[in-house]
Amino acid sequence: xxxxxxxxxxxxKGVPTLDHYDLTVHSGELVSLLGPSGCGKTTTLRAVAGFxxxxxxxxxxxxxxxxxxxxxxRDIGLVxxxxxxxxxLTVAQNIAFGLRMRGVRGxxxxxxxxxxxxxxxxxxxxxxxxxQLSGGQQQRVALARAVVIEPQLLLLDEPLSNLDAKLRxxxxxxxxxxxxxLGVTTLYVTHDQIEALAISDRVVVMNQGRxxxxxxxxxxxxxxxxPFVADFLGFENHFAGTVTAVQNGETQLQxxxxxxxxxxxxxxxxxxxxxxxxxxxxxxxxxxxxxANSLPVEVLLRTFQGSAVEYVVQSAQGEFxxxxxxxxxRFDPGPAHLLLNPQQLIVMPKT
Amino acid sequence: MRRTITIxxxxxxxxxxxxxxxxxxxxxxxxxxxxETGRLTLAGYGDFFQRETSQIIYVRTLRLGLTITIIDxxxxxxxxxxxxxxxxxxxTLAMSLVILPLMTNPVARTYAWLIIxxxxxxxxxxxxxxxxxxxxxxxxxxxxxxxxxxxxxxLPLMILSLVSAxxxxxxxxxxxxxxxxxxxxxTFLRVIVPLSADGLVLGATLVFTGSITAYVTPVILGGxxxxxxxxxxxxxxLMAFDEQGATVVAVVMxxxxxxxxxxxxxxxxxPAAQR
Numbered sequence: 001x002x003x004x005x006x007x008x009x010x011x012x013k014g015v016p017t018l019d020h021y022d023l024t025v026h027s028g029e030l031v032s033l034l035g036p037s038g039c040g041k042t043t044t045l046r047a048v049a050g051f052x053x054x055x056x057x058x059x060x061x062x063x064x065x066x067x068x069x070x071x072x073x074r075d076i077g078l079v080x081x082x083x084x085x086x087x088x089l090t091v092a093q094n095i096a097f098g099l100r101m102r103g104v105r106g107x108x109x110x111x112x113x114x115x116x117x118x119x120x121x122x123x124x125x126x127x128x129x130x131x132q133l134s135g136g137q138q139q140r141v142a143l144a145r146a147v148v149i150e151p152q153l154l155l156l157d158e159p160l161s162n163l164d165a166k167l168r169x170x171x172x173x174x175x176x177x178x179x180x181x182l183g184v185t186t187l188y189v190t191h192d193q194i195e196a197l198a199i200s201d202r203v204v205v206m207n208q209g210r211x212x213x214x215x216x217x218x219x220x221x222x223x224x225x226x227p228f229v230a231d232f233l234g235f236e237n238h239f240a241g242t243v244t245a246v247q248n249g250e251t252q253l254q255x256x257x258x259x260x261x262x263x264x265x266x267x268x269x270x271x272x273x274x275x276x277x278x279x280x281x282x283x284x285x286x287x288x289x290x291x292a293n294s295l296p297v298e299v300l301l302r303t304f305q306g307s308a309v310e311y312v313v314q315s316a317q318g319e320f321x322x323x324x325x326x327x328x329x330r331f332d333p334g335p336a337h338l339l340l341n342p343q344q345l346i347v348m349p350k351t
Numbered sequence: 352m353r354r355t356i357t358i359x360x361x362x363x364x365x366x367x368x369x370x371x372x373x374x375x376x377x378x379x380x381x382x383x384x385x386x387e388t389g390r391l392t393l394a395g396y397g398d399f400f401q402r403e404t405s406q407i408i409y410v411r412t413l414r415l416g417l418t419i420t421i422i423d424x425x426x427x428x429x430x431x432x433x434x435x436x437x438x439x440x441x442x443t444l445a446m447s448l449v450i451l452p453l454m455t456n457p458v459a460r461t462y463a464w465l466i467i468x469x470x471x472x473x474x475x476x477x478x479x480x481x482x483x484x485x486x487x488x489x490x491x492x493x494x495x496x497x498x499x500x501x502x503x504x505x506l507p508l509m510i511l512s513l514v515s516a517x518x519x520x521x522x523x524x525x526x527x528x529x530x531x532x533x534x535x536x537x538t539f540l541r542v543i544v545p546l547s548a549d550g551l552v553l554g555a556t557l558v559f560t561g562s563i564t565a566y567v568t569p570v571i572l573g574g575x576x577x578x579x580x581x582x583x584x585x586x587x588x589l590m591a592f593d594e595q596g597a598t599v600v601a602v603v604m605x606x607x608x609x610x611x612x613x614x615x616x617x618x619x620x621x622p623a624a625q626r
Contacts, residue, residue: 049526049530070534071526072532072534077530080526080527082523084527085527086524088546097531097533097541101531101533142527145527
């Protein structure tokens with residue numbers, strides 16, 4: 001288990017990258033830190049690894065306070081975006097490095113190196129040099145090297161960013177399976193929302209050194225808690241409104257003279273609150289006639305995208321993107337009505 | 352394409368041939384020619400390797416070269432690591448400071464050593480003033496003086512070679528070693544040193560060959576009391592007027608430097624192919 005309590009990290013003197021930062025990763029859990037560059041996710045990872053010295057706060061790994069302990073005594077496995085393999089050593093020697101440092105020798109070491117090679121499907125490649133391997137193979141060596149020492153905690157810093165798109169998907173599954181098989185507590189840093197959602201038990205969205213939201217991938221995807229999370233997780237559309245009534249888990253809204261109903265609204269909202277309403281392009285539908293939860297729009301553009309068709313529409317609330325299955329009624333530029341699914345309207349207070 | 356390249360390189364090749372290769376060949380020819388009869392003879396070399404003074408000087412030259420190289424490696428490694436890990440902007444400035452000694456006039460630079468090491472130099476004055484010695488100690492015209500002067504002269508070369516090799520070692524690799532349980536020293540020995548071996552070999556070759564062929568420093572700091580090959584050459588040529596003897600020394604010196612380069616090239620560690 002990893003526990004970070006009230007951490008403050010200053011990169012440049014006096015300017016904190018992280019402040020009052022708390023994070024817990026439970027035993028065997030895979031938590032990803034998701035956010036744009038500069039949000040502090042890598043700094044968090046580097047502080048946990050011991051390469052950044054925090055100004056204050058505490059980091060414990062498996063109950064041991066490691067805040068002031070040098071990186072080599074932290075018992076943490078680290079995987080880098082650049083793989084960071086030792087180019088002068090063979091694959092087997094790379095994997096053996098951590099065991100060697102721990103005084104594991106002879107047949108025991110050979111056995112564990114062989115096991116690790118098997119674990120990442122690289123049997124028979126132990127004698128190669130890193131430069132003779134493909135990017136995916138190199139990253140598997142890096143993984144094997146990090147887990148062979150059976151660390152208390154595994155840290156992965158954008159491990160897939162140097163791979164091509166297809167390989168990224170394969171490797172992501174492999175990493176997840178490996179992590180589950182070993183049951184190792186893992187902190188995973190990425191800027192790729194799809195990757196984070198696919199691989200994690202829990203996703204922590206970060207922005208400007210703070211945690212915006214922490215939750216299961218489903219929660220993060222469906223119920224963003226802040227405008228930042230909604231934007232980062234790809235909610236294409238939003239408009240401003242005012243709460244008129246809250247009852248039975250339903251929120252009634254008023255926007256540009258029209259009323260809407262939203263079903264999921266986790267926030268404590270009261271009538272009169274100014275809110276943002278977010279919805280994904282799939283959460284709306286074009287229709288020929290008005291209905292409940294609809295607003296009049298002007299279709300500006302229709303783009304065919306294979307299984308779906310994307311429309312750009314103009315309303316009194318602004319421009320929206322709408323994505324509908326390809327087999328639905330076709331709308332050409334001109335007036336129409338946009339139906340909003342009350343289940344998929346995310347309401348959050350304007351701050 | 353090929354022909355154009357040949358034409359482009361031709362002037363430089365010709366220049367080098369006429370003003371470098373040709374004179375060397377004359378030198379070589381003269382060293383195996385009897386000065387009186389003009390016949391082919393190896394007597395000059397026999398004389399060189401049999402005479403005790405030239406043996407002593409030859410061994411001394413090699414020993415000093417080795418000592419200077421080792422001193423520079425020991426001094427340069429930590430400094431180069433520090434420089435290679437500096438932010439790029441500050442490193443540029445620091446590197447120009449490292450190179451500065453190479454750009455000062457060699458004679459002026461070496462005379463500065465006299466001010467420090469001479470009979471009435473800084474060190475002797477201080478030691479005398481403190482009453483630690485009664486008479487000025489001999490610091491100049493010693494092996495120590497030559498070592499000091501040459502180690503200082505060639506330290507920048509070693510640092511330059513090492514820094515350029517270390518710059519290419521990503522910090523990630525070091526951190527990987529640290530996270531796997533290596534302390535700073537182990538990381539240095541097992542990761543930094545092997546990955547900068549190319550720079551080490553280059554620097555050591557430059558310093559060693561530079562040291563065994565250096566002239567100005569041994570002349571001023573070693574004088575006629577502490578001869579090296581280069582100063583022996585001067586003595587033979589300008590004081591003893593023994594032209595053949597001088598050419599023999601010259602050929603031995605050049606051959607030794609070439610041999611060292613060749614041996615190092617043959618036995619240097621295979622560069623780890625990166626990426």
